Amino acid sequence: xxxxxxxxxxxxxxxxxxxxxxxxxxxxxxxxxxxxxxxxxxxxxxxxxxxxxxxxxxxxxxxxxxxxxxxxxxxxxxxxxxxxxxxxxxxxxxxxxxxxxxxxxxxxxxxxxxxxxxxxxxxxxxxxxxxxxxxxxxxxxxxxxxxxxxxxxxxxxxxxxxxxxxxxxxxxxxxxxxxxxxxxxxxxxxxxxxxxxxxxxxxxxxxxxxxxxxxxxxxxxxxxxxxxxxxxxxxxxxxxxxxxxxxxxxxxxxxxxxxxxxxxxxxxxxxxxxxxxxxxxxxxxxxxxx
Numbered sequence: 001x002x003x004x005x006x007x008x009x010x011x012x013x014x015x016x017x018x019x020x021x022x023x024x025x026x027x028x029x030x031x032x033x034x035x036x037x038x039x040x041x042x043x044x045x046x047x048x049x050x051x052x053x054x055x056x057x058x059x060x061x062x063x064x065x066x067x068x069x070x071x072x073x074x075x076x077x078x079x080x081x082x083x084x085x086x087x088x089x090x091x092x093x094x095x096x097x098x099x100x101x102x103x104x105x106x107x108x109x110x111x112x113x114x115x116x117x118x119x120x121x122x123x124x125x126x127x128x129x130x131x132x133x134x135x136x137x138x139x140x141x142x143x144x145x146x147x148x149x150x151x152x153x154x155x156x157x158x159x160x161x162x163x164x165x166x167x168x169x170x171x172x173x174x175x176x177x178x179x180x181x182x183x184x185x186x187x188x189x190x191x192x193x194x195x196x197x198x199x200x201x202x203x204x205x206x207x208x209x210x211x212x213x214x215x216x217x218x219x220x221x222x223x224x225x226x227x228x229x230x231x232x233x234x235x236x237x238x239x240x241x242x243x244x245x246x247x248x249x250x251x252x253x254x255x256x257x258x259x260x261x262x263x264x265x266x267x268x269x270x271x272x273x274x275x276x277x278x279x280x281x282x283x284x285x286x287x288x289x290x
Contacts, residue, residue, distance in 0.1 A: 096131035096143025102242030111285035147197020156267035179209040186216030
């Protein structure tokens with residue numbers, strides 16, 4: 001049994017999608033599937049029920065998941081001990097991130113480097129539930145999370161608010177968009193399990209505008225989604241303004257929503273027991289509006 005197999009298993013169990021897990025792990029999907037099948041052969045039991053339309057964790061997988069997380073947490077603690085011994089005076093912060101932090105993240109890392117040059121930062125991309133679990137278990141020192149944070153052993157420190165923009169074909173009109181204008185278009189949005197706060201915000205705003213959004217093709221990577229929107233009329237999605245500022249596309253327009261707009265608060269999730277000096281430095285860098 002290898003640590004990478006456990007990490008792949010935990011990521012797939014959290015996302016319930018082999019492709020999405022591979023994207024988060026920065027490897028190809030066949031490698032994820034191959035290693036998990038090897039793990040299942042070693043355990044002598046299936047960890048997932050697979051079908052063309054869905055992936056579900058089996059009873060064995062649900063029982064195995066907490067133990068897998070414990071092993072990964074222990075490995076991360078051991079790695080941190082070795083890192084501190086090998087590099088006296090330096091510290092590596094493991095910080096959970098997600099798509100769309102854009103230039104916010106750049107500014108935080110720049111401020112942190114200026115204020116605490118002895119700190120290195122290891123960025124870890126994971127679904128929101130996995131990020132919070134890793135903070136609670138000590139596998140992450142902190143994690144950026146949008147929306148309300150409810151997880152045992154974790155507290156949230158608000159740092160900024162992320163404005164959302166409508167991503168639509170550039171062939172349409174410009175200016176702020178009323179949600180009702182999107183009534184007859186198809187929405188490409190991530191599955192709710194990947195980002196409950198975002199999905200609930202968008203679908204709730206549509207309901208308040210008097211309609212239920214028409215589902216579009218399944219959303220893959222943001223690049224693929226924007227390519228589909230730019231290729232034809234009738235599709236839309238939402239993109240964080242901080243991320244949109246870093247995207248270069250001529251076929252897609254990023255239009256603000258008409259007042260009151262759409263936005264999600266962003267927090268740094270940290271251990272409820274209290275942050276150490278390194279995490280305090282990260283919090284100060286994230287809160288600095290200068």
